[in-house]
Amino acid sequence: MTGTDPTDAAVRAYLARHPDATVIALGEGLGNAFWRLDNGRLTWLTVAPPETAALxxxxxxxxxxxxxxxxxxxxHGWLDAVREPWRGVVVAAPRVLTRLPRPAVRALVAACAERxxxxxxxxxxxxxxxxxxADAHPGVVTVRTRRPDGLPHRLPVLRTLRPAVWEVRFAAERRRTTGARPTGARPAGTRRDGGAGPAA
Incomplete structure (x- = not known):
């Protein structure tokens, strides 16, 4: 991710709505995106293969x-490392998903939508x-592409011929026939700071 990359723009836009969110950087390697995007409140998880993670x-x-x-x-082992998903989660995966088999990508989208x-x-x-x-999971509500300035791309030729940055958004909550709380949802009766009392 670079300073003017539309991936950065998408992450910043998400953080503007959820400043305490967790940012997951998939396949970041030795990148420094945390220092570019840090708002002083976010939590950052870099996910990397074991050898790269050790370095x-x-x-x-x-x-x-x-x-x-x-x-x-x-x-998908990194999913459990997100400690407070109710604060918001944005997964940034530039130059990663197109290297995975298509079923693995759909499984990743479904896991993120669920969690x-x-x-x-x-x-x-x-x-x-x-x-x-869009049909990888019922929790996927939108799939859209973004221009470098963060606006939806309006040039069909460029959408077809060159890579674009895509943003998949997940539903805030899903109806469940069991009535169970969605996985990762904030426990009832807790505040965003983790204390007891009405949720903010």
Whole structure:
């Protein structure tokens, strides 16, 4: 991700709505996006293969709001590392998803929709590749592409021929026949700061 990259713009837009969110950087390697995008309140998780994660921890030791999680490419083990999903979650995966098998991508979208109500997934891909993700899970509410300035792309030729940044948004909550609380939802009777009392 670069300073003018539309991936950055999408993450910043999400953080403007959810300033205490967790940002998941998939396949970031030794990138420094945390220092570009940090608003002083977010939590940052870099997900990297074990060897890269070990090197990253040496160069960038974990801090109070920034951690590195070791997980194989395409694995879902990092999902459990998100401690407060009710504060918001945006998953940034530039140059990652198009390297995975299509079933693995749909499984990732479904897992994020299930675990992160109200969250978003941002990635880059040509329009033909991104087609069909909207039905990966009932919790997917929108799939849209973004221009570098953060506005929806309006040029069909460019949408078709060149990679674009896509944003998949997940429903804030889903109806469940069991009446159970959605996975990752804030426990009833707790505030955003974790204390007891009415939720904000």
């Amino acid at each position: 990253r921890r040496m160069l960038f030791p974990d801090g109070a709001r920034r951690r590195t999680v070791a997980c194989a490419m395409g694995g 992160f109500p109200g969250g978003a997934l941002v990635f880059d891909a040509p329009s033909w590749w991104a087609a069909g993700l």
